Amino acid sequence: MKLSAQQLEQFDEEGYVVVEDALRHEDLDPVIEEYDRYVAEKARELHGEGRIAHVYDDEPFERRLACMAEEDEEIYHASDAFIDIMHFRGKATFDFLCNERLVQLMEGILGSEIICSPIQHVRAKLPSDLASGKNSHVAPWHQDAQVHTEEADPHFILTVWVPLCEATPENGCLQIIPGVHKREVVFWSEGFGISEKNMPAGGVLPVPMKKGSVLFLDKLTPHGSGPNETDCIRWSMDLRYQQAGTPTGRSCYPDFAVLSRSNPASVLTDFSAWDRLWREALKEYPQKVGRKTRPEGPAPQKVEPRVERQPSLTIPQEGDVR
Numbered sequence: 001m002k003l004s005a006q007q008l009e010q011f012d013e014e015g016y017v018v019v020e021d022a023l024r025h026e027d028l029d030p031v032i033e034e035y036d037r038y039v040a041e042k043a044r045e046l047h048g049e050g051r052i053a054h055v056y057d058d059e060p061f062e063r064r065l066a067c068m069a070e071e072d073e074e075i076y077h078a079s080d081a082f083i084d085i086m087h088f089r090g091k092a093t094f095d096f097l098c099n100e101r102l103v104q105l106m107e108g109i110l111g112s113e114i115i116c117s118p119i120q121h122v123r124a125k126l127p128s129d130l131a132s133g134k135n136s137h138v139a140p141w142h143q144d145a146q147v148h149t150e151e152a153d154p155h156f157i158l159t160v161w162v163p164l165c166e167a168t169p170e171n172g173c174l175q176i177i178p179g180v181h182k183r184e185v186v187f188w189s190e191g192f193g194i195s196e197k198n199m200p201a202g203g204v205l206p207v208p209m210k211k212g213s214v215l216f217l218d219k220l221t222p223h224g225s226g227p228n229e230t231d232c233i234r235w236s237m238d239l240r241y242q243q244a245g246t247p248t249g250r251s252c253y254p255d256f257a258v259l260s261r262s263n264p265a266s267v268l269t270d271f272s273a274w275d276r277l278w279r280e281a282l283k284e285y286p287q288k289v290g291r292k293t294r295p296e297g298p299a300p301q302k303v304e305p306r307v308e309r310q311p312s313l314t315i316p317q318e319g320d321v322r
């Protein structure tokens with residue numbers, strides 16, 4: 001499936017587009033099954049350490065981690081890190097990062113030379129009533145332009161948000177403010193994200209999504225997600241891709257090619273090679289390298305066009321020599 005001209009126009013004009021039925025169960029289920037096994041392993045490990053009283057073998061994927069977190073709030077807050085792609089690194093997850101259907105869609109936005117950025121997450125958004133203090137599973141308003149280092153500032157980066165279950169307003173689906181990317185401003189604020197006083201004018205749009213849908217976002221589109229008011233987990237992935245040769249803004253960690261029409265052999269398909277790159281990088285940089293500078297308030301940011309435009313066709317005129 002390719003993005004239609006209308007979808008591309010919506011992306012350019014509004015800074016987002018949702019593609020329904022982009023992925024099939026067989027694209028997503030291997031990731032879900034891999035995480036299901038991982039959570040089971042984690043349950044046994046924490047049970048062995050005496051942190052939790054049960055392993056919750058009878059609980060479904062949508063509930064199990066929440067049951068564990070209900071017993072120990074530490075798990076509630078720590079789960080973000082231990083389920084993250086960079087720490088867990090499963091084979092099915094790696095295969096999904098290179099998913100053909102996804103790559104085919106992205107080609108319309110990014111062109112034919114695409115890399116996968118190491119700024120990539122699997123999220124288990126846990127029910128909000130399990131946290132007593134600050135809810136670490138609420139994503140404050142931000143632009144993805146705020147999460148990378150300076151060298152990526154002028155470059156276009158595509159965020160790809162993929163629900164692994166139905167995302168609804170009740171369980172904290174993503175919310176965005178469309179059209180703001182056109183202002184070419186990063187709404188820097190005190191602390192992470194966009195503070196209330198710096199919030200750009202514009203209507204907030206909740207983006208409920210079915211499993212199988214994909215949301216593409218411009219890195220200047222403000223987004224966030226509220227609390228999960230249900231008792232099930234909202235599982236999702238947020239990934240980033242960009243044109244080969246552009247800095248990811250997290251250069252301490254590995255990026256890799258997922259599409260190269262000029263040099264197909266450069267595409268990384270070897271899970272162990274990816275895993276090794278991460279292990280080596282994490283040894284050297286157990287903590288990510290952050291920005292060195294941060295404007296104190298909203299600041300203009302020029303970002304290159306998303307893909308090099310094709311030179312427009314010259315229509316032959318009468319009398320032209322052929």
Ligand SMILES: O=C(O)CCC(=O)C(=O)O
Pocket residue numbers: 123125139144159161173174223224225236238
């Ligand atoms: O999935 C969420 O709730 C937040 C995702 C997010 O912050 C992002 O994609 O940058």
